[in-house]
Amino acid sequence: MTSTRTALITGCSSGIGAALAAELLRRGWRVIATARQPERLQALVDAGARAMALDVDDAASIAALAATLQAEGLPLHLLVNNAGYGQFGALMDLSPQALRQQLDTNVVAPVAVTQALLPRLRAAAPQACVAHIGSVSGVTATPFAGAYCASKAALHALADAMRMELAPFGIRVVTVQPGGIVSGFGDAGGARVQLPEGSLYAPIAKAVLRRAQASQKGATPVDDFVRGLAAHLMQTAPGPLYRAGANSARLVWLKRLLPTATLDAKLSALFGLDRLRS
Template sequence: MTYTVLITGSSSGIGQATTQLFAQQGWNVAATARNPASLVPLAGASVLALPLDVTDEASIAAAVEATTARFGSIDALVNNAGYGLFGPLEGITDEQLEQQLRTNVFGVVALIRQVVPLMRQRHSGTIITISSTGGRVASPFAAAYHASKYALEGLCESLRFELKPQGIRVKLVEPGHVKTGFIRSLTWATHSAYEPYLSNWRAQVEQSDDHAPGCEGVARVIFKAATDQSWRLRYPTQAGPILALHAALPDSLWASMVSTGLNRPPRSR
């Protein structure tokens, strides 16, 4: 039997690596992106390239329909598409905040609503949502992004209870920092009142990308989540030690450690 996965945000980074891995493992893959031309490098007999913008319900419905028309069913959904809106909350416009939540949270909800009826009918399916270490622990100047990832954590933790009797597994993959297009495509809000802390932090974030590992390990964890037949909810990747430290340290000590990055620029590269 050949299984089918639909992946959002296949044009880059984690979504691209995940598309490649599932196809290599013999799955049918509905690879989706806002601009399907970006999917040309992924072309193959088992890869169906489809346009899908997670903020456009009609494009989601069309992609789900095209996937079932071609492959017959959807066994797994990988909610991967997302981006980061960073910077001080005071510098963020309502429109920017809405766009962040529309993409990272409402986009996930819209995908889930489209595939759940199909999975419910077959009493089978796995929904994997890419959260982040940033859905468990928050860093400075990323309130909007963390709000979106913490929302996904609560959403999925609740949803797993209602979907288990329907035979549907709900899972969260929580990557630590990996090198993708994510840091390059961050939207940075600014506000003069937050200098020099904001510039120091931004430099730390951008510099940390130089040494971040590639995203192939995250793709492998996503594949494991899709295939391990367990009802496990959370799959942290790379950042297990950070989560353990965060849980073990008194909050005041944790906060002062994180704050050091605000008070000085990083050492030069």
């Protein structure tokens, strides 16, 4: 792919978004890096990216970005829906508002952004691609991450449907399912854990908090992950699924091979739930 190709990535202030933007710049792409606070993207700007403000939960922000790109008439060859976060904690402790926000950001927003940028993607067809950053957590659910796992499972399903619906228009859709990737994801998730007073899970509070950091144990360096991801997305006909990162294959195979009761028991023991049995 040539230097005239353009990628737009959401959630570029850190983690996979920032690293992928930097990797595509190194490979000669024109990169539009977005974040709620574009001033945090200075390092990417210095490397050649264009920083633009985008709050994926704000319809007006999405519309403003789309209007700017539409006015410029710039074809969009790659859209990476990366912005998102992890809401951790027991489902019985999670407020309905927190659950709705998790689904809004991780499920509704990627569709809304893709809808808004569809004209620019069509302008790049048949070389256009939409990549959704899901997670192996959307394949194998774990305790104390129900909201996050549900959001990624829903995103995977939406991506499957979108892949079929956009194929007639020359737009490919790729589902990305990272395993553990070195990032600030665990720290950010730990700060959001809801453990109210009187929680049934108070006796294992440390285990609840530990779930937020679980992906960081033995995690794959983010630069290694995005090198492989960039190479995949730059193919003329990228495959519909890209799965990589620590434990990505293992978690999927555990789900497929183990009886449900066996997997439940292993995960319950790992996160301390067996200690709550009277």
